[in-house]
Amino acid sequence: MFSITQQINDQGHLQIGGIDTVALAAEFGTPLYVLDEEDFRSRCREYQRAFHTLKPDVGISYASKALLNLAVCRIIEQEGLGLDVASGGELFTAAQAAFPANRITMHGNNKSEEELCQALTIGVGTIVVDNFLELETLQSLLSPQQELRILLRVAPSIDPETHPYIRTGQTDTKFGFAVLTGDLLRAVSRVRDDSRLELAGFHCHIGSQITDLKFFEETTATMAQIAADIRDETGYATAELNIGGGLGVRYLPGDSLPDLKTYAQTIVGTLRARCAELNMPEPALLIEPGRSLVAEAGITLYRVGAIKQAPLPKGGARTYLSVDGGLSDNPRPQMYQARYHAILANKADQPAQFSYRIAGKHCETDTLIPEVLLPEAAPGDLLAIFSTGAYNASMSSNYNRLPRPAMALVRDGQADLIVQRETLTEVTQMDRLPERLR
């Protein structure tokens, strides 16, 4: 499960980015999100290499919903990727980091007028228009001379194997213009009637944590078909097709994944073959990976607290090991039955032979890991959970009024705080007490 810089050091501790995790926990406290900069950057490069050797005009944008802060924006900018944002908050973060606006794509199925104004003011490169209300709002906001590059989001009617909550491209969906009802065709006509709007092409996203390549193949083929149908009906030739998020990732040691080269070959090969069959010039391709760029570059460090045994109805007992975080820093096990793997970071060289259930500290059964083998654990040990870089910090909360963890960026033996730990004062600072309750 180790990222490229993770290893076990001479003291038998887990090390990441050249730093002992025991030292990281001592310096920054726990729970602590740790982001391995070299691993993150190398995944950005690997994506570019995999696609650009096959097709130079592939645009890769990082889906910032996976993990976003100022440092992440800088890394993405330096690696030459674009940035996808899906809310005013994500866009504001990008602007605070001075991310080049023309490399930003704005998403969302219910962008507010305020968010659209913000996007126009900042001058984002592309807005992915989801619905007719958004189209009308945009048209009302644009001045007669103003120009805007857009993609139309399509519901491609593809239902991939992944958790139902993270499927987004099926027929029965809130996202995009339906093809079957003729909405997409009507949207294309409206856009083409407005000379201020440059229709660059079509966008779709079928879901996340998808590991079977056949769904990426189906998506690419479907998008090419949709583009050809639109061409046949309207004469519009699409310049770009955006097929949404990237490959799934490894959460457990037994998980196997297609490699990026095969993934890129599947997508580019399908596009090429379908365009030839449809007698259509090959459009530029865009992809927006989030999870696969950052999930495995992140770990979370927790301090082990209470350890207890609970008798099981059929005999025997289960050992519960509670940590100092849980649902608030990682809601994914409860939301999506997501599975994770862990080790004792301060006993990383010892054989893992005792079974534990890893519990959070919240006032409900917030199991982080139903069962994992560890060396014999004691209060004060340090637990490292792997593959927590994506959709953990970004979906964290203050449940039970827990302050959100800090995040450290590690590289070549250096650790920098990139997100400060919240304080209890910050957790309560938005509360207001009306006069009549004083």
Ligand code: LLP
């Ligand atoms: N593009 C669009 C329009 C998206 O909606 C998403 C993710 C992505 C790209 C990036 O997909 P990825 O490469 O990360 O698979 N909170 C959930 C994940 C929701 C993903 C939603 N959209 C989770 O924790 O599993």
